[in-house]
């Protein structure tokens with residue numbers, strides 16, 4: 627805890643009218659490993675840190691206190707960097723190789739999205755549109771019969787496949803598994819709803835599908851109390867919870883979260899499930915099974931809008947399908963998702979931008995990345 631004269635100095639700095647308050651290494655009053663506030667921290671406009679990004683600058687109270695983070699290089703002996711307990715790096719853009727002249731629409735994989743329910747007809751559309759815009763040519767958008775016509779009106783590119791019923795149930799699984807037979811990667815969960823029959827079906831599907839699987843939204847809800855389903859999967863698994871979903875998934879209390887327990891729980895889950903765990907938030911963290919992580923620094927508060935996570939899941943799906951490894955696909959997907967969000971904010975402003983604008987901006991974002 628900062629107190630006494632140090633606490634008094636922090637109060638004076640925070641009350642000052644200075645244009646810029648620059649913290650060196652980490653704002654005083656922030657735990658560098660967890661981002662927890664140790665009393666009142668300095669609220670900096672910028673933090674300059676050295677060598678490697680400190681996790682406390684991107685988590686908990688640390689994100690607000692650090693302001694804009696600049697990671698500057700000092701010359702460290704390589705051996706020190708290799709031995710560092712911090713195995714974190716900032717995300718970087720994906721490389722989109724030039725599309726082969728001879729390619730066809732399945733060259734970059736065939737993907738499936740199992741999503742939607744009567745209350746949520748937007749989520750499947752956002753995920754599919756984002757995957758299309760990221761370059762995928764063949765998308766099977768698998769939704770309940772009850773919403774198929776609505777979804778067909780909203781999308782043109784994806785092939786909309788309907789399974790019988792109002793919501794996903796076990797009865798639909800044989801049909802869905804048939805559709806998944808030649809699928810490279812699948813996304814399950816956006817807007818599926820939480821009918822108990824749906825939750826049961828999600829668990830069976832996650833066990834039966836042998837390809838790379840991204841679990842998002844209500845598919846994560848289905849795994850609450852059933853994490854063993856994830857241990858049993860042989861194929862790569864990517865989990866994309868926001869912090870509320872993650873706390874529920876692993877049973878963290880608000881006090882655990884307050885004490886900075888989220889990251890270590892994510893590392894434990896990633897290791898136990900051999901999965902990539904992407905913790906969504908202001909600064910998202912992609913945690914790998916070996917405990918190392920990527921910190922994403924793109925994106926803005928205008929992205930705190932419905933459907934942004936669905937679009938992210940679609941982007942990651944598309945990168946996985948074209949052969950990018952699950953960990954990189956997730957970290958790089960988050961990078962371009964945030965970059966597209968920043969581009970959308972330029973045009974529409976943070977207040978008014980929405981998920982359709984992010985998906986529209988994704989096209990120009992990818993084009994710009996390709997141009998180098």
Ligand SMILES: NC(=O)C1=CN([C@@H]2O[C@H](COP(=O)(O)OP(=O)(O)OC[C@H]3O[C@@H](n4cnc5c(N)ncnc54)[C@H](OP(=O)(O)O)[C@@H]3O)[C@@H](O)[C@H]2O)[C@@H](O)CC1
Nearest residue numbers: 746747748749815816817818843844868869870907932933
């Ligand atoms: N148009 C459509 O079809 C759309 C359909 N969608 C679909 O809706 C389904 C339900 O998804 P969901 O995320 O709204 O519900 P849920 O899991 O209850 O979490 C919400 C609660 O969690 C908490 N919370 C804590 N941290 C948080 C954080 N970082 N980010 C966000 N929340 C955070 C927070 O609670 P609070 O902090 O207020 O106590 C909040 O109230 C799912 O299938 C999804 O795909 C959406 O994609 C939207 C567009």
Ligand SMILES: Nc1ncnc2c1ncn2[C@@H]1O[C@H](COP(=O)(O)OP(=O)(O)O)[C@@H](O)[C@H]1O
Nearest residue numbers: 868907908925926927929930932933934935936
């Ligand atoms: N303040 C913010 N700054 C940067 N990114 C944000 C912010 N708020 C939300 N996001 C991003 O937007 C997405 C929201 O996902 P999620 O909460 O699952 O939304 P939804 O369920 O509505 O699709 C995540 O990728 C998250 O990182």
